[in-house]
Amino acid sequence: MASIDRVTILLCTDGSDLATSAIRQGLHLLAPGDRLVLLTVAPPIDPTLVTGTGFAGGVMSIDDKNDLVEAQRESAQAIVDDTVAALELRDVETMVEFGDPGHTICEVAERLPVNVVVLGTHGRSGIKRAIMGSTSDHVVRHCPCPVLVQGGG
Numbered sequence: 001m002a003s004i005d006r007v008t009i010l011l012c013t014d015g016s017d018l019a020t021s022a023i024r025q026g027l028h029l030l031a032p033g034d035r036l037v038l039l040t041v042a043p044p045i046d047p048t049l050v051t052g053t054g055f056a057g058g059v060m061s062i063d064d065k066n067d068l069v070e071a072q073r074e075s076a077q078a079i080v081d082d083t084v085a086a087l088e089l090r091d092v093e094t095m096v097e098f099g100d101p102g103h104t105i106c107e108v109a110e111r112l113p114v115n116v117v118v119l120g121t122h123g124r125s126g127i128k129r130a131i132m133g134s135t136s137d138h139v140v141r142h143c144p145c146p147v148l149v150q151g152g153g
Contacts, residue, residue, distance in 0.1 A: 006035065007031070007033040007034050007115050007116075008033060008034065008035040008036075008037065008112055008113070008114040008115050009026075009027075009033035009035070009037070009114065009115065009116055009117075009118060010039060010105070010114040010117045010118070011023045011026070011027075011036060011037065011038045011039065011092075011119075012040070012041075012101075012117060012118065012119035012120075012139075013039070013040050013079060013080065013083045014041075014101070015040065015079035015082065015083070016120070016122075018120040018121075018122060018150070019119065019120045020087065022119055022121075022148075022149070022150030023038075023120075025150050026118030026148045026150065027118070029148065030116065030118070030148070033115070035093070036089065036091065036092040037092070037093045037094075037108075037112065037114070038080050038083060038084060038092050038094045038095065039080075039094075039095045039096075039097065039108055040076050040079045040080050040083075040095075040096055040097075041076075041096075041097050041099060041100075041101040041104045041105065042072045042073070042076040042096060042097070043072075043098070044099055045065055045068055045069055045072070069098075072098075073096055076096040077094070077096055080094040080095070081094070101135045102134075102135045102137075102138030102139055102142070103138070105117060105119070105135070105139050105143070106138070106139060106143045106144070109143050109144055109145055110144045113145070114145055115145055115146070116145055116146045116147070116148055117143055117145060117146070117147045117148070118147075118150075119135070119136055119148075119149060119150075120136070120149070120150045120151075121135075121136035121137075121150070121151050
């Protein structure tokens with residue numbers, strides 16, 4: 001966990017209105033942090049698109065994959081840039097990571113380290129949650145610091 005004398009807040013967004021609302025409310029509840037970091041996590045590109053699966057060859061070249069990765073990075077950067085503008089954030093660091101959102105948020109929280117993570121939840125339950133998983137649930141259970149979650153319907 002981060003030092004008490006320097007408060008670091010990790011703000012997580014997927015570009016949704018729910019995520020923006022969660023960040024807005026989280027910042028309202030928390031004392032101003034010394035360091036704000038806004039993170040979005042883009043899904044990784046499946047390497048079998050290039051390498052194939054063993055029975056079938058790849059469907060794109062390395063250059064095509066690199067172009068796809070760069071397009072995803074630009075899209076993810078647009079998400080954080082739009083969130084910064086929507087919330088009129090100042091003095092915020094932005095981060096784009098690739099991977100599973102739940103795992104990646106926890107890894108970033110530990111690596112920085114942060115004092116608190118702020119994120120939204122879509123409020124899925126039952127079969128939808130079983131199939132799609134819950135990023136917020138994973139973060140709450142595995143994050144090395146407190147997590148502030150804003151629920152949605």
